Amino acid sequence: MNKARSAITIISVILLIAWLFKIDYNDLSYKNNSTAYLGILIMILLIIFGVKQIAKNKK
Template sequence: MKITTKFFNVVSILFGIVLVAWFTQIDYSDLSFKNNISPYLGIVTALLFIFVMRFAKNNQEKRKK
């Protein structure tokens, strides 16, 4: 149980770092979707992976009890 919890925490932290990296790629002088499609999609993807890891961790903890 502790190994899976640590795994989900590490993966969430890694995607948090990726999320910060995507925020640095945004062209803040022009926030249009046309110019920033890759960073916006990267941010959405990283957020979704973080949510998935959190939900999977909670599911594992509930399943083990």
């Protein structure tokens, strides 16, 4: 189970980087980038959850 959490966390980091490339940096409005912003938010939450769970299991 710990390997699965580690894999999901690593995949989330990779997807976070991919979402950062999808942002239209010429127009940072929510209207143009709503999908990218939500994707970034979800990936950040998955990374935080994964790191906390891995640290919890090591104790």
